[in-house]
Amino acid sequence: MDPELLMEVNNGDHKHLRRLLGGEDQVASPATAAAAAIVVNIDRHAIVSSAILQGVTPDGDSALHAVAASGDGDRYLESAKVIYGKAGHLLGARNTGGSTPLHRAARAGNSQMLSLLIELARADGTSRVETILRTQNGVGETTLHEAIRGDHASAVDVLMTADPCLARHHLVNAASPLFLAVSLCRYGMAQKLYERDNQLSYSGPGGQNALHAAVLRNKDMVELLIGWNTQLTKQRDQYGNTPLHFALSVLERHPHGMLPIYAVPVIKGKDITTLLNIEEPPLELTRQLLEADALSAYEPDKKGSFPIHIAASSNRLSAIIILVTRYPGCASLRDADGRTFLHIAVKKKRFDIVWYVCQTPMFSSILNTQDNEGNSALHLAVEAGNLWTFACLFVNKHIDLNLLNNKQHTPREVSISSIPTGLYCFLNSRILIQEALMSANATCDICRRDDDVEEEHNPKLQAANEEKGSKVVSDSTQFLSFGIVLVITMAFGATFALPGGYKADEGTPALARTKQFQGFLMANALAFLCSTVAIISLSFAGTPTVELLMRYTQYNLSIFLALNALGSLVVAFIIALYVMITPVAAITFIAVIVVIVSTTILYSATLVEKLSILLLVLCFRIGILPVLRSSISKLILFTCWPLIVIIVWQETCMATHVI
Incomplete structure (x- = not known):
């Protein structure tokens, strides 16, 4: 131009x-x-x-x-x-x-x-x-x-x-003016279009209509559209989805808790975990859409998923309650893979829905339902490796632990095969799931038990697994050693900075004749001893020339000793505070102890949470006495041995007049 x-x-x-x-x-x-x-x-x-x-x-x-x-x-x-x-x-x-x-x-x-x-x-x-x-x-x-x-x-x-008829014209299989207005949240403009022409087009792309868009945008617009044209609730898009499918597909999230998220996990194609927790909850339109078209609750999409399956996938518990309350038959509906909504909830790790199903008697008939591959909900929970959903199913005694799927695998066998060869933390969810199944005497497949595993017949696979395990141990020892060295340094320094100081004329500790001081010395000595031995064990564990099985043993021993050293150091710190502060400010000592205990509980909750879940579900499933007779009591006693030694030493010194 x-x-x-x-x-x-x-x-x-x-x-x-x-x-x-x-x-x-x-x-x-x-x-x-x-x-x-x-x-x-x-x-x-x-x-x-x-x-x-x-x-x-x-x-x-x-x-x-x-x-x-x-x-x-x-x-x-x-x-x-x-x-x-x-x-x-x-x-x-x-x-x-x-x-x-x-x-x-x-x-x-x-x-x-x-x-x-x-x-x-x-x-x-x-x-x-x-x-x-x-x-x-x-x-x-x-x-x-x-x-x-x-x-x-x-x-x-x-x-x-x-x-006046302009709102009726658009490209075939494309957005009509009304659909565009609704999708852009121009609700006043949508009303204006309808007032001008009540015969306007509702069509959208992919076989959708304006109601498909409205259920994802605005509740009031949904009411208007249903009032204008009730047939919109029946229309399916190219994939067989009705507006009810769309309404139930919006994922309902829960706040991530009090702790801030510094490292945000991102999965391509999915929303991030929100930092501010101010996201609007999804619109609850289930009742509204069902009142307009009751049959939509029984309309599957082209993949065979009914609205209740979509609700389970999106963690929409309130929608599921509405569906099964109005139409109890929805609970037993199965998709093209033969799965009920419980299968979907378990596979998607929707804890709230699984908990609701397990606690509601009306769903007892679907607890052991098997899909086209023979998998029950428990099979899928074990396969997914989510301890929370597994625990919900495990505590329900109506759940059969020994069902065989089409591959003739029980849930316990699925658990065994789902864990690759390697070295894992004992708090790993899959480890705890297998522990729970074994403790409840869940059966394995019907086959010989003395068959060798695959890697024993495959030297290359065995060598690769050993190399992988060696790398895991070597990498772990580097980080663990930093913490242990720090404990050694603190324990060594505390030996020459005793609470209460020294007598000027004798050069001896001023509080040497109190039993608390003897407890402090023993706690500090145990912290130094355990951390020193832990470092020696780590040296063996991190050496590639040492046999792998021995490295595993030394690695476990170093972790055990490191925990004992840390516990002993904490006890020494508390005793020192008691000796120094109590005579002049007892309230301050109590406040400090409360802060220490509160912080420990809040932090340790993330570590012992899984172990607590395991113990609770086992108590519900097999009873309290079998759990108490198990190795857990010995484990707790063995872990707390430094505290027992410190207390016994204090009392012994007091009784024998050593002080």
């Missing part, structure tokens, strides 16, 4: 535009000039103006496109008249995106410009107006779509006045 023309058009300078296109700045010819010369001058200006107006911008906009989008004042309207007078065909011209000047005016919200262009088109007849207004651009949108997208209500009024 000519630069001067583009400048005049964008500025709306219609006077200069007339001179540029019409030659009005030419000096008048004398009365005696030849008529032929006059004719030649007129033709020359017509040719020049036509050539200039044929120019376009890089995106294909003509001069009329540019002026239509530039403004809505009188000068722009006059400029549009000038251009139309010189090149009327530009009114229907398209740019590279397929948009006409009316599209550009509607997108910019220039309602007066729209009115002018419509009037210019009306001069050629009513059909000309409808043709231009219903013209679709490259993405199948009319001028009405552009006005809605830009949220220009006045432009919508102009367009609907000029063509």
